[in-house]
Amino acid sequence: MSLKKLLKEKGYKRIKLKATKTNHLELVAKINNIEGNFILDTGASSTCVGMDSVEHFQLLAEDSDIKAAGAGATNMLTQIALKNRIQIKGWKKKKVDLVLFDLRHVNEALINHDAEKVHGIIGADLLNRGKAIIDYKNKSLYLK
Template identity: 60%
Template structure:
């Protein structure tokens, strides 16, 4: 029987390592608009998000939004959106990514209170679905499908 890694390699997937944090979250490194950042991989987040404090860092162009964010113990949070962004996770790339921008301070306070490092944002289900992501929890990696 072929290993998952070999099977997915034949199907044009690339393997990306994940880091398990002290809070039991998977963290991933990605480039957003050609700038490297640290992100939580969150299958429960519907959208990929970046903190308000990282707007300039990632060269984002924020626009008004009526969307209210909720998660990690906070609800009804004000958001902005940023469109036409580029994300790269190793060899996997996506252009025209829409990001939700909101205050990630409560997320980073929770991480740092458990001796984990703060993050720049969250990779959500929008990107994971587009990449046809397959998470290997045992091997601490995610496989992303390359475009044909």
């Protein structure tokens, strides 16, 4: 039996991933019914949205004590947006908290490698909630 069939029987939703020129895996997700492009990052503890996309997703930003670090930058100030809805293909979750921070350094790196900008990062918090399984060979993410 194929992995795809086995996971479908177990109630998983299959999401096709797109490999970028930087070898990241990208997907389309909706936050509060508004579509955006996201990088899948198993090393990111939290799902994040760039500060420049707060209005795009109609997020309510609040100050946060969390300091963000990653991709060569540390101690970045963050905000948080509480209780959002996220949908990735047919998989949906409510009451999702999003970390908001400056993603310019990430997007500059992507643009420098002829890849498209992203609105945010899907992190381990959501991947855990969805009992994620990543099929790298077939560029698919499975969420339950």
